[in-house]
Amino acid sequence: MIKDNSYNRNNTNEIRLKYGIIPREGVKFTHMKKSNKGKGNNMKVIGFVRVSTGHQKLSIQNQNAEITDYCDKTDGIELIEILQEEAISGGSVERVGFDRMLDMVESGLIDGIVCLNLSRIGRKAAMTLNLINKCLENDVFIYDMKDGTDTRTPGGRMVVKLRAVMYEEELINIRENIRSVIRYKKKNGLKYNGRTAYGYYDKNGILYEDEFEIKVVRNIKNLYSRGNCWYKIAKRLNENGIDTKERGANGWSGQQVKNVWTNHYGDGLKVEGAMVG
Numbered sequence: 001m002i003k004d005n006s007y008n009r010n011n012t013n014e015i016r017l018k019y020g021i022i023p024r025e026g027v028k029f030t031h032m033k034k035s036n037k038g039k040g041n042n043m044k045v046i047g048f049v050r051v052s053t054g055h056q057k058l059s060i061q062n063q064n065a066e067i068t069d070y071c072d073k074t075d076g077i078e079l080i081e082i083l084q085e086e087a088i089s090g091g092s093v094e095r096v097g098f099d100r101m102l103d104m105v106e107s108g109l110i111d112g113i114v115c116l117n118l119s120r121i122g123r124k125a126a127m128t129l130n131l132i133n134k135c136l137e138n139d140v141f142i143y144d145m146k147d148g149t150d151t152r153t154p155g156g157r158m159v160v161k162l163r164a165v166m167y168e169e170e171l172i173n174i175r176e177n178i179r180s181v182i183r184y185k186k187k188n189g190l191k192y193n194g195r196t197a198y199g200y201y202d203k204n205g206i207l208y209e210d211e212f213e214i215k216v217v218r219n220i221k222n223l224y225s226r227g228n229c230w231y232k233i234a235k236r237l238n239e240n241g242i243d244t245k246e247r248g249a250n251g252w253s254g255q256q257v258k259n260v261w262t263n264h265y266g267d268g269l270k271v272e273g274a275m276v277g
Contacts, residue, residue, distance in 0.1 A: 042078040043111035045071065045143075048101055050085040050120045060086060063116045070145055071114060080110070098122060102131055105140050112141040118149070118163050119170075128164035132157075198245045198260045216242055217264050220257060230254035230261075 049063035064082055071079035085097040098121070104110050113135070115121050121142075122128045132151065135142055141152045142160060149163075150156040199217045200207045216237070223233045234252035244252055 042076055044080050044109070045077050045112040045114050046101065046104065046110050047071070047079060047082040048097070048113055048115045048121055049082060050097070060084060063120065066116055066145065067114050077112065077114075079114070095122070095127075098127065098131075102134060105131070105134050105138050108138060110140060112143060114143045114145065116144075117146045118142070118144050118160055122164075125164045125168040128168075129161060132160055132164065196245070197263050199264060213245075217260060220261055221265055224261060230257045233257045 047064070047067035049060055049067065051059045051063075064084070067082060068079060071077055083097045083101055085095065101113065101121075105113075113121075118128070121131065132142065134140075135151065136157070141150060143150050144160070149159050151160055196202045196207065199210060199213045201210045202208075220233055220237075223236065224230075228236075231254040234254045234257045237257070238251040242252075244256060
């Protein structure tokens with residue numbers, strides 16, 4: 001039996017990998033039955049699923065179900081594990097689930113990787129191409145269930161490499177579109193995300209200046225210009241009983257004060273079209 005020392009599970013709230021320690025909630029591993037490459041006649045494969053936000057539970061369940069169903073109905077392969085990443089962008093650099101998959105490829109523990117779509121594996125071309133090359137070096141195939149692309153064929157290898165570049169370009173376009181929408185909404189005084197910035201209130205999707213909060217914002221500016229650090233400003237706000245936007249029990253923190261200052265006077269995009277209530 002091959003012993004894999006790169007991954008250990010214990011009863012704490014941590015997952016220990018050779019890459020370090022991460023909170024358990026960051027990456028979830030759905031374990032099937034354990035096995036080793038080369039045992040029996042079946043090829044050992046893993047599934048890989050990912051969603052970019054924590055609100056896509058159904059998508060995670062669908063991906064798991066479809067991969068499991070495909071492997072159960074396909075002769076000659078055995079699904080030994082599903083690696084699952086939740087609330088992880090495909091463009092992120094630090095991805096423990098992806099690193100775990102790469103380690104399994106390099107360790108010779110698997111024969112193949114099954115995913116619903118190659119974009120679920122990643123949207124950074126360099127990372128995805130590195131995985132593809134490592135798979136080719138270690139005789140591990142990648143199968144894309146969406147259109148049947150298989151790297152065991154010359155055409156399949158060419159297609160997945162082209163798509164790795166296309167998915168990164170798609171990610172760049174998505175991010176730029178989001179920034180453009182935010183810039184437009186801020187310029188026109190419209191609500192641009194789920195939380196209204198300090199200094200404003202939302203009424204039917206239109207942002208209005210909150211007279212009291214705007215005074216607090218100006219006070220923060222004055223205190224900061226006099227050399228007070230964010231922590232001292234936060235302490236003074238708490239001592240004066242001034243609530244945060246969320247009215248949390250813990251009051252202001254230095255980071256919250258800094259965020260307010262940045263939104264109004266720093267690098268943040270100031271809401272130019274906010275109405276005066």
